Amino acid sequence: MNTFDVAVIGAGIAGVSVAAELAQYGTVVVIERETQPAYHTSGRSAALFATNNGNPVVRALSFASEDFYRNPPEGFIEHPLLAPRGLLMIGRPDQRDALDRFHASTGKGERLPKLDEAQTCEKNPLLRADYGASAVWDATACDIDVHALLQAYLKSFRRDGGTLLTAREVTRLRKKSNGWEIETGNGSIAAGMVINAAGAWVDEVAGLASVQPLGFKPMRRTAMIVDPPAGVSSMIPPLGAWPMTIDVDEQFYLKPEAGMLLLSPAEETQMLPQDIQPDEIDIAICIDRIEQAFDIRVRHVKRKWAGLRTFAPDRTPVAGFDPRTQGFFWLAGQGGYGYQTAPALSRTAAALIRGGPAPGDISAFGLSSRDLAVERLL
Ligand SMILES: Cc1cc2nc3c(=O)[nH]c(=O)nc-3n(C[C@H](O)[C@H](O)[C@H](O)COP(=O)(O)OP(=O)(O)OC[C@H]3O[C@@H](n4cnc5c(N)ncnc54)[C@H](O)[C@@H]3O)c2cc1C
CATH class of the missing domain: 3.50.50.60 (FAD/NAD(P)-binding domain)
Structure with missing residues (x-):
């Protein structure tokens, strides 16, 4: 042995x-x-x-x-582990309390900046102006x-x-x-x-x-890849520079991914451990929520998957x-x-x-x- x-x-x-x-x-x-x-x-x-x-x-x-990610140990890796992304935590007017609570919890000493509706739409030009979102802006968030x-x-x-x-x-x-x-x-x-x-x-x-x-709880979370909308190439900033945009009540998120969009309904459904697959209902819920907040019609899902996020009590x-x-x-x-x-x-x-x-x-x-x-x- x-x-x-x-x-x-x-x-x-x-x-x-x-x-x-x-x-x-x-x-x-x-x-x-x-x-x-x-x-x-x-x-x-x-x-x-x-x-x-x-x-x-x-x-x-x-x-x-953070220090490991930004300055990996000598000989660990040749190229950077992080790429700038930015995080836009958004809330509609009826979610202002949740956004204020999130804001109050942020930063080390100084809080992260708040953005008004116009500034929020400037960061993510796909957001619908009539959605009325303001945001908390985290410029330090990165892709790993x-x-x-x-x-x-x-x-x-x-x-x-x-x-x-x-x-x-x-x-x-x-x-x-x-x-x-x-x-x-x-x-x-x-x-x-x-x-x-x-x-x-x-x-x-x-x-x-x-x-x-x-008492660990495995919770399913679904993600999918879709095409960006027509006309995206003329948007400012360009698609690759859009931030991860998350609903403050974790009802959805959207992020650029290699020229496409990664979407999630950000759900937490308790499951037994298994090779978890996405449920069609979560895909439909995700598309509905995304279409309410962003100027996009999702006609085709290119790829979809789910994973288990496992939490202690x-x-x-x-x-x-x-x-x-x-x-x-x-x-x-x-x-x-x-x-x-x-x-x-x-x-x-x-x-x-x-x-x-x-x-x-x-x-x-x-x-x-x-x-x-x-x-x-x-
Ligand atoms: C949709 C989604 C988005 C996420 N986004 C982020 C993010 O943006 N940032 C972030 O930091 N985290 C994110 N996470 C969370 C992150 O992916 C997990 O916290 C992390 O991958 C958990 O790693 P793990 O090694 O504990 O589990 P796993 O990767 O599941 O590894 C456990 C391994 O144990 C093996 N195993 C189990 N039982 C046995 C056995 N009896 N014998 C041998 N092998 C066994 C399994 O086969 C498995 O390979 C996300 C997760 C999901 C699902």
Whole structure:
């Protein structure tokens, strides 16, 4: 039986990033059920980096990840991970209270600027003037090159001697005196400790180890690609410079994507873990909401998909050892922020796994390992 110091279950961004952070300190294996990494949620995201989204812990993790994204470590990647996008958080007159609440929660010290109706339409020329939207403007939001990030973590992992096993589903986890025996569909593996980074399946994987679940909720979110409207080439600013435009009550969002438009109804429908597919009703709801806010008629959906955003009951990620079972570490519940938080969350998880405190530059953002601990959910 192959033996490793650490076995990571799941090759999404969570599993791959923590594995890369740990590989220099010992032998690490990543075990993935699918034939390739990032087949599930990590391959289905909107790839946005926006430090003013999510609850305070998510924001702190995002702020703490910003330096990594803007100045990746030497030798990690050759080209930039972020490209400027901007985020327009919009609200109609009847949503002003929600927009004010969002505004009050933004920024570090100084709040983000507010835009009136005319300024809002200038940022996104597709918005209907009669929709009456004003906005909060976040110029710092960026697109993430999520594919490049994942590949760079994998390259770093392999360079440090890490092993990636794909098409290997973990079917049972047996506690031994010196660690774990991990049964897969294709032979067993021994490891000193297990990191549960199984995305929507984290509670199921805990069950394989006879560890009680923590109550994670996988929530479906749908996205689709459509053509921009006729006449887009004469619009100012050009399509590629339009910001991510999000309804403040998360009823929809719209974002340019390689000359097309990415749309989402921004829904949260609780589902069982599975290879989730979009529901036609969500596609229809999305098109209806988009057509009310923007000057576009959607006649044809070029591509559609759905992914599961998995949340802990308090919507805060979990990174910590399970106090009920030795050597079982949870890295879970990144919800809709798994990419933008990955650099800080993986470094924090790696530090805790090695028995230390959270890194000083990350706790400087007001984060403590208690915020992420399993104990808060027991
Ligand atoms: C539509 C949408 C838009 C999003 N937009 C953004 C965004 O703009 N910015 C952002 O930061 N985040 C965004 N997210 C969220 C982000 O994609 C997730 O937080 C992140 O991908 C979660 O990564 P993960 O590694 O935890 O899960 P996953 O990528 O799902 O990885 C878990 C892996 O575990 C494997 N696994 C499960 N069980 C087993 C088993 N028994 N044995 C072996 N392997 C197993 C699975 O096959 C899977 O590959 C979005 C998500 C969606 C759906």
